[in-house]
Amino acid sequence: MPELSELPVLPREFYAQPTIEVARGLLGQAIVHGDRAGRIVEVEAYVASYKGISDQAAHSSRGLTPRTRVIFGPPGHAYVYLIYGIHECLNIVAEPEGTPGCVLIRALEPLVNLPPASGPGKLTRALGISRSHYGHDLLHPPLTIRQLIPPNGRPPETIATSPRIGIRHCAEWPLRFFLRGNPHVSRR
DNA sequence: CTGGTGATGCAC
DNA sequence: TGCATCACCAGG
Numbered sequence: 145m146p147e148l149s150e151l152p153v154l155p156r157e158f159y160a161q162p163t164i165e166v167a168r169g170l171l172g173q174a175i176v177h178g179d180r181a182g183r184i185v186e187v188e189a190y191v192a193s194y195k196g197i198s199d200q201a202a203h204s205s206r207g208l209t210p211r212t213r214v215i216f217g218p219p220g221h222a223y224v225y226l227i228y229g230i231h232e233c234l235n236i237v238a239e240p241e242g243t244p245g246c247v248l249i250r251a252l253e254p255l256v257n258l259p260p261a262s263g264p265g266k267l268t269r270a271l272g273i274s275r276s277h278y279g280h281d282l283l284h285p286p287l288t289i290r291q292l293i294p295p296n297g298r299p300p301e302t303i304a305t306s307p308r309i310g311i312r313h314c315a316e317w318p319l320r321f322f323l324r325g326n327p328h329v330s331r332r
Numbered sequence: 333c334t335g336g337t338g339a340t341g342c343a344c
Numbered sequence: 345t346g347c348a349t350c351a352c353c354a355g356g
Contacts, residue, residue, distance in 0.1 A: 188351070201351070203340095211340070229337025231352045248351055265352045310351055333356085344345085 148176050148256060151290035153283050158295045159219030159238055163189045163245035166238035167321050170247055172299030174255060174290045177271045182252030182261060183292065186322040186329045188308045192244050200313035204244035214279045215244045222280040224273060231265030232274050236282065253328040262330040299323060
């Protein structure tokens, strides 16, 4: 394990790509918050539209509001929201500024000072991330995403695809991506 | 399977 | 102003 602060931070151009490419590209990379770090092993894409159909499961589908503002802003920032009154969920903003799109981080493999964190609510708790990080620029400490592999490289494990978990709209769309066989991927 | 918990968006 | 909804999790 190299020194975390020496790992390159993922550049702005990476996040400006289409959301699905950002989602796949985030797999195998490191989330670093202070002295804690984990490797991303499971994500979901939330887009403006997929195959010409509007993604009604995406928070941005109801337009620009105080909560969704950051999703329409410049890429590489954190969208954090509260769900079911208890759990905070971390999303990464993708697409060029003005186009909504974000990636939900669903599970991490522990790297440094992190307990197992399978599931979007558990991982924010484990990393110490909350709504106070809403809009944080992920190119700057203390919360960064750093490359363990080249920005558009392939992780050693195969990337598997499945429907997104826990949603009602667009339930069959294959927008969940995870590292096949990784034991830290969340259960279905 | 169920209940807890509170912000959000929209109907009225 | 009310209320249905919600990208979750722990417990049984």
